[in-house]
Amino acid sequence: MQYQKRGGRSITALQPLHLELESGKVAVIFGRSGSGKTTLLSILAGLLHPSEGSVRFGTHDLYAMPDKERSAFRSRNIGYIPQGQSGLAVLRVRENILLPASLAGIPDVAERAGALLEQTGMTALQEAFPHELSGGEMRRMAIARALICKPAAVFADEPTNDLDETNAQQILSMLQSAAREGAAVTIVTHEPFAAAYADVIYRIDNGTIIKEGCTSSVQII
Numbered sequence: 001m002q003y004q005k006r007g008g009r010s011i012t013a014l015q016p017l018h019l020e021l022e023s024g025k026v027a028v029i030f031g032r033s034g035s036g037k038t039t040l041l042s043i044l045a046g047l048l049h050p051s052e053g054s055v056r057f058g059t060h061d062l063y064a065m066p067d068k069e070r071s072a073f074r075s076r077n078i079g080y081i082p083q084g085q086s087g088l089a090v091l092r093v094r095e096n097i098l099l100p101a102s103l104a105g106i107p108d109v110a111e112r113a114g115a116l117l118e119q120t121g122m123t124a125l126q127e128a129f130p131h132e133l134s135g136g137e138m139r140r141m142a143i144a145r146a147l148i149c150k151p152a153a154v155f156a157d158e159p160t161n162d163l164d165e166t167n168a169q170q171i172l173s174m175l176q177s178a179a180r181e182g183a184a185v186t187i188v189t190h191e192p193f194a195a196a197y198a199d200v201i202y203r204i205d206n207g208t209i210i211k212e213g214c215t216s217s218v219q220i221i
Contacts, residue, residue, distance in 0.1 A: 017209050021184040026176055028198035029188045036207040037188035038157055045155040046074045075104035079146030081156040085138040087130040094126040097144045106149055116144040136167035143174055154178055156187045172197045
């Protein structure tokens with residue numbers, strides 16, 4: 001993956017790689033800030049078109065789809081948890097959680113929303129607005145929102161950043177539970193304790209990714 005800087009200089013954010021993510025497993029990708037973690041996750045989640053190569057979900061080539069089709073596919077099949085605090089300020093917690101299902105045209109998710117609110121400990125805050133929430137509560141809302149459509153893949157970008165240990169462990173446990181229900185869960189982080197929740201571990205540095213226990217940095221299966 002390359003970017004063009006002013007003056008025509010090209011910056012390589014990711015080296016060529018082959019990465020397969022399995023349903024029902026948690027993949028944790030460790031790396032320091034600026035190592036390429038967010039770029040990789042954005043490409044996998046359908047948010048950033050790679051300069052070369054492809055991203056496939058089964059038989060679907062994500063970036064061969066027109067933008068509208070890819071957006072619809074993402075809504076139904078991909079849950080994305082961005083860094084930092086997210087949520088539409090004008091919507092209450094429950095409305096924020098239900099929004100992806102509404103946009104994807106998925107009916108009858110009220111019961112699932114209730115279950116996710118209970119699982120995340122947010123039932124009492126379902127009528128609150130985002131500005132009334134703590135950092136940990138915002139993250140839990142984001143996870144519930146990412147899981148509302150029962151996505152096949154979940155991508156979490158530094159989900160425990162700036163959280164205390166209790167909130168961090170709760171969030172990682174929720175993501176692990178999503179994998180146990182069949183999702184392919186990928187977490188990028190620099191927090192060592194996330195390793196306890198991983199089925200497979202990768203490390204990324206200067207755009208090169210290596211599977212723990214392997215010496216190859218190109219072919220990763």
